[in-house]
Amino acid sequence: NAGVTQTPKFQVLKTGQSMTLQCAQDMNHEYMSWYRQDPGMGLRLIHYSVGAGITDQGEVPNGYNVSRSTTEDFPLRLLSAAPSQTSVYFCASSYSAGDYEQYFGPGTRLTVT
Amino acid sequence: DAKTTQPNSMESNEEEPVHLPCNHSTISGTDYIHWYRQLPSQGPEYVIHGLTSNVNNRMASLAIAEDRKSSTLILHRATLRDAAVYYCILRALDNYGQNFVFGPGTRLSVLP
Numbered sequence: 001n002a003g004v005t006q007t008p009k010f011q012v013l014k015t016g017q018s019m020t021l022q023c024a025q026d027m028n029h030e031y032m033s034w035y036r037q038d039p040g041m042g043l044r045l046i047h048y049s050v051g052a053g054i055t056d057q058g059e060v061p062n063g064y065n066v067s068r069s070t071t072e073d074f075p076l077r078l079l080s081a082a083p084s085q086t087s088v089y090f091c092a093s094s095y096s097a098g099d100y101e102q103y104f105g106p107g108t109r110l111t112v113t
Numbered sequence: 114d115a116k117t118t119q120p121n122s123m124e125s126n127e128e129e130p131v132h133l134p135c136n137h138s139t140i141s142g143t144d145y146i147h148w149y150r151q152l153p154s155q156g157p158e159y160v161i162h163g164l165t166s167n168v169n170n171r172m173a174s175l176a177i178a179e180d181r182k183s184s185t186l187i188l189h190r191a192t193l194r195d196a197a198v199y200y201c202i203l204r205a206l207d208n209y210g211q212n213f214v215f216g217p218g219t220r221l222s223v224l225p
């Protein structure tokens with residue numbers, strides 16, 4: 001199993017550009033989520049999904065869109081990048097939304113200039 | 114707001130036990146207590162979790178107070194590879210949008 005994979009590892013965007021951060025898992029997990037981590041801080045939940053076709057907002061959803069058309073993939077779209085979105089983004093998955101451990105990807109480091 | 118409170122940093126000597134405390138005085142009956150750690154430049158990694166009883170696994174032990182308002186992660190013999198930020202997190206089973214509220218965690222330094 002590859003676990004949770006994220007692409008790209010690094011990205012630089014100009015203000016106003018859009019892009020999609022990719023996340024995939026090969027563990028047949030129902031629950032997937034996106035977090036952002038600012039320097040010296042803990043992770044904050046952006047969006048999550050409890051299964052294909054079902055998504056919902058977390059703590060900091062503004063400026064981001066998600067969709068979940070398959071169990072495996074959970075892309076995160078930045079609609080119009082802003083410097084405040086400079087952060088490290090982590091995708092995670094778990095067997096279900098119940099009490100199961102989460103597996104995190106290696107992260108995408110995004111810089112918006 | 115993070116629902117847990119942890120010391121900002123702790124230090125330990127290699128091969129000694131480490132007790133990492135966490136306060137969660139507003140824990141509800143449906144909240145599980147999870148611990149994760151994050152090594153430099155990596156994503157968080159699951160360590161252990163529990164509800165009411167103490168738990169052991171190959172990585173660590175989790176001691177939960179009887180009133181569940183605090184818990185302690187125990188690393189039995191710290192190694193240099195255990196140097197990381199440790200997060201104590203409450204996982205709400207009745208409010209998935211509030212799952213995994215990460216605070217700043219405890220930065221553990223392990224001295225050789």
